[in-house]
Amino acid sequence: MDFMAMTSHVPYILNFFEIHAADLPVVGGKGANLGEMTAAGFPVPEGFCLTTAAFRRFIEASGQGEDIYALLERVDSGDMEGVRRIGEQIRTTLVAVPIPEEIVQAVQNAWQRIGSKHAYAVRSSATAEDLPDASFAGQQDTYLNVRGLDALLDAIRRCWVSLFNDRAILYRSRNRFSHRDVALSVVVQRMVLSELAGTLFTADPVTGHRHTLVIDASFGLGEALVSGLVSPDSYRVDKRTRAILEREIAEKTVAIWPDPGGGTRQEVLPPEMRTRAALNDAQILALADLGCRVESHYGQPQDLEWAIAEDRIYLLQTRPITSLYPIDGLASPDGTLHIYFSMGHQQNMTRAMAPLSLSTFPLLIPFGHEPGQFDNPYLRTSGGRLFADITQPLRHPILRRGVFILTSQFDALAPQALRLVMQRPEFRGPHRMHFSYRFLRGVLRILGRVFLGLWWRDLSDFVAQTNELMDTFIAKIRRRFRAQPPGKAQIQEMLAAMGELFPFFLNWVPEAAAGIAATRLLPRLARHWLPPEKVESLTLGIPGNVVNEMNLSLSDLAALARRSPVLVERFKHLENDAHAWLDKTAQTEDGRLFLKAWQEFLTRYGARGPAEIDIMMPRWYEDPLPLLRVIAGHIEKETNSRIHFTAQAQAREEAFIELLSLAQRGLMGPLRVRLLKRLYHVLTTVGGMREHHKFLAVRFLWEVKQVLKENAACLVAEGKLATPDDIWFLTWRELLAIWDEDATDWGTVISRRRADLERYQKLIPPLIITSDGETPVVRYQVAGAPPNALQGNPVSPGVVEGVAHVIHDPTNESLKPGEILVAPFTDPGWTPLFINAAGLVMEIGGVLAHGSVVAREYGIPAVVGVREATKKIRNGHHIRVDGNRGLVEILDGVDAAVEENTSARQGQGESDAIDNILNG
Template structure:
């Protein structure tokens, strides 16, 4: 016999497909001994039987699933038809009989709460909360049956359909159970988050409470009290008494809204003993599930009841790791590397294995690297607890991610961090012995006696020889197991070799800049020295791309053909007869041979390289061709170099006699160091490209052996998984589970800094600014007014000459867009991040670290970017955009 109803006592988490998220959680809580009002679930089998009895439901559902998520009119029209069809359909007799039998099992004739419980509701990756209907204080069997049918029909309300369409779920996947539960006539009710939903702190509970039934609070019509409680000590950290002007109470015909007497409005809804009971409940429920929970609760006659619990889906997960119980602090490598999107598992594992700090073995990850929601974090606790490096960490962060530095300074100043028990076990001492001495010795030499030309020659030699060495190492390997091991050996040594050979040169440039600022009294001409840098590999790449555009501009036939379809450059036979094509095709191949290992989001090895997919380059080249003038990019570079030379001569001429000699020595050290800033990453990306090729060869072997469905599935594995696959283990199930795990990661915004308690420090509230004015951090001086172009994906979007580039972040894959940009606004970054460096190279103003810039600013708006003060101002509404 099909079970169309199940009592809570027979429901467990595994029954979710039959009773939905709400029902499964209530069954789990009953089994755990938590006080839950008695009741039963009308199962999804009952819902299926009901749909089968409706003559046109299947056809209408198919039409709903064909709608675009943005087609609100279609959602309204088809949703109304489907609900009307369902509300007119009788409940099948066998379903109604079982509901009557379950109804009869409850003593007396209590009022009921009839609540929808969808199978896509209260899930760990998406809550789907509040999408279906709830009915309170339902009395009598006939009324109960009507409300069950109304709940089923509410699966197709406009909001429920739209929510599912936006999250990619079809109607055939969505099933609906109905929870029928004894109605609690609560005197006090509310919602409790077992972790603070604002700060993320896992040790702080946030409790909202008000008088009467919880419906007033859930529906947002009452201003409730809020209590923040330390779950470890039970201490009340903060309370805010709400107005509590109304309450909803049960009546013989349902519920009604009543005004609350003035004296009760000003009274705390919860006393300390009730807060204690709620904190005890929070511990029991969270321990049961192992994740923070969003709990609906109520008090009736002094007894505490749980009426619903679900996971909090908006919290960013705590980075895994931490060997001791003390407070750890993690910084986002994803922000530092200006790539805040989720990185697939092999991409993360590649970086953690390549990063050399604290490592002693080839195939082990860096002990300081952590991962969370597809992002990379680094545990900076060891450095922040040592006197020598405590202040150094925020100072370095100022250069690479402006907001991060202030957040770390907040934590350093806190007593609970300074007085933490024990020290982290990360082996920084080994790093100091292995690499620190060499880096320190070279840095001292570079700042004092070593000629900057020697540093330049050494770094350029490194850039030529290391990739050849890595290529020989990988190409000499044999079968899949040997190729995998060779790739891991290259990873082990690549970043370490680059850091030892070039990192001190970068540091020399940055330190020389700081010293010059002090010696010259923060003269703005010092910043001019960071422009027009000879030998910057990223600038050289842009210049060579501009040279390709000049070849096209010079020849009318090529210009006409490629202006109409730039992708023809990838099909030589279509253009090789045109004048100038031979030179263009040869130079294009040379360009790809030199820079083809780069990509948008290139720190993630799983991203296709330009040599494999040059789409973003072609988009940039297409944008360049909108301007027919020739040689402008080279002229601009020469002008910037001359401006920098004049700035240096002026600083020397204006310096006091005693400082002139030192300034003259520091200027070439600053300019050489900054010009070579991009080389270490450029060289490391060459190594990553070689490793990527080796891994894809291994993937093809695994596809042939039927252990992977397709080669790209290897990105969902880590290196240990690949070793097992090479040894004979199938990876199909693991790949699918990882895909599911990543499903909700893109919706989570990674914090710059997070602690091991889940707390996300917030920057101090900025001084009020006029409407339409936003403050970031100055990264390149100058003031420009122009039309904004918000770009999220440089592989599909085009910049037009003179527009202001507004982006979440940039890396070398974005650089071709800078040729057209008149200014830059970026959500993340600091003085030395890629976008800031390139902006200074091009002599355009830049403001970085402006949170939500891509949401605050719209393409087509006229804005002012003040790179001197870090202020961005919206001047007018959006103008019609070029396409």
């Protein structure tokens, strides 16, 4: 490999004032940023960068470059001992290599220009030349208070060698970065011998508030703060008014100071300094001004490192705050504070979605805009997720109570978080909600049907009638779509049909609402006579629930397969290509019998799948492997959900009979019995219809998806799209335009949107966010909770201990019997996993979330709303789930309850970043 040919035109040294944006590949992100800060006129200490040309010349001088990279390419990232052995061998070789004389001379010239008597900080700045946005922070070494040419050259060599430390090698191997393409620049910067140092976030890293600036400060060098040796003072400043909002003065026990002979020393601070404020008001405001100027220059919130020496402020480095949720699409339309609610949480699906999926929802929801309009002012997208603007209902004195009730179903703490934000002065304002006579008449008609359904109508055949109505609707939609060939007219037909879906829901939603009301009222009344476990039984084993019926059908398929030794053996050898496996299975008589029942199942439920509200995600029609895995698990476990369901229904009947016998006593007994019987009738006839509207929507979207795939194939054939999957990265408006003669460079647009989606998937969406970017932080507080317990909302009673299995994608993983499912969320596409689950822990959700309902149906303990559960709990952890108190304990001795405030602020820290990667 010709190392020098890769950088033959690049100088060995570039001073900060010589560095431009185009130099990123040869000076790395840190070096390029220092050059940009210098050019912008910020108070950056002088310095220079040794470019990647110097690094490659050093590797060439070793005479073993090819051998080194050959060794690295054989690294097995799972073999920790092998990584250590190879890394140590490479480092031992390189640390003894002399730096070529021409590089020594270039360093000496740059060093003398700045001043040979100064102390210097020497840091690495890694680059991945084929991935200029990749971050390798924290994997190489830093040297402080370096004095003299020999010490400087030694620090430079050690920085180069640090590219081959164990953590850096592992990171590249695990992330499939080519070792050959990653080079190292070294930053040499005059060191500020600071009396004060710290960090500055131009947006609150905990709450996300874009107008709150946070400064952390301590005495001495900033290394004490960054390394976690000291608890810093913290100051909050309103960027708009420059008012100091808050001062938290910590007890600062130690400081790191530069040693006169080179290096640093740690000292215990005298008592009088420990509780003294590190910064005065003038310094706080001067730092705030610097932070605002830096943010304005970069156009996004920044994480700064700063130092103060001899009353002068220095900017040491800055980088974007990557942990903030984007608010590009959540700007206030009227200058007042707006509050947004995550629609993904409402649908129990928090994955980021592509543009076509996001642009579908405004078309399906008819409120706030005229039929056929693409945009809805009450629905916003940001970070690949959909948010509802709930500002006006929250300002309405009557409607806000409804918002509190609704949001509490998805997170018990949501009303508390909303009240926290509503106290802000900038939120105050008159509501602008005015209802027309026509609207009020429609609402009253619906409420009337709810009342009649709850107290009067005979609903015995209502579910069967609704199912038939839904089947007819889907058949008509299919014929409508197929009446047009792929093209603009067919797209317009689909758009028209989307506006008809919600009105069609009204054929049964009022009666379903009556069923939900009965599900709430009956247990509330029954508590006067029955013990808690009997009350719980009253709402289990309810017929007519499409999710339960789907699970029962799956169990029936497993029972059918279990009767055949041939099929039992086939299910032991599932293949990744599920369709090929099914074709082979059809070659036997038992297989054909099974496939007949299998096809009937798919006809009914094949439009479903994980994250099914996202039209882009595979359906079971398209990828049946997850279902086959579930059936295999059923066969292995020898479970029968139908027996379990029948037992629940019997327990429900027995509990109700007992309830009637107890409630009939006394003068009011006959009236109570009549009331309870009516509620029980509603509960057992329409109480299971909670998922019907979603089931129809998913089936409708499957019809849409099939037509879209045909349109995509035609657009590829015409050269307008590169691949069929590109269609998901257009909006509906753009999909109409692309069928016309359109000169837009869709390839570039789609490529950018693909990258955006990949980035958005790594973000954790908030349940509630404001137009200022604030995500109000409220936490569960369980009395007497163990100090390291994770806390959440108890939604299904019981206590269980077991092995945790963290699952993000149910299409790729299955659950073994007895494992505890830990997931960010669940929707009906996840339901088959519950068959083997001993317990459930979810990051989002409330009592009516899909996972909560299914957990109660299956009788497994569940705790939801556990913040960052999928990060703090790891596969294989032995955990205890307490569904009575809302506690999750990790029993392996791992401290999972990391202080969220600390992790949020130090999440930008370099060493934390790689540790999280290696530990994940």
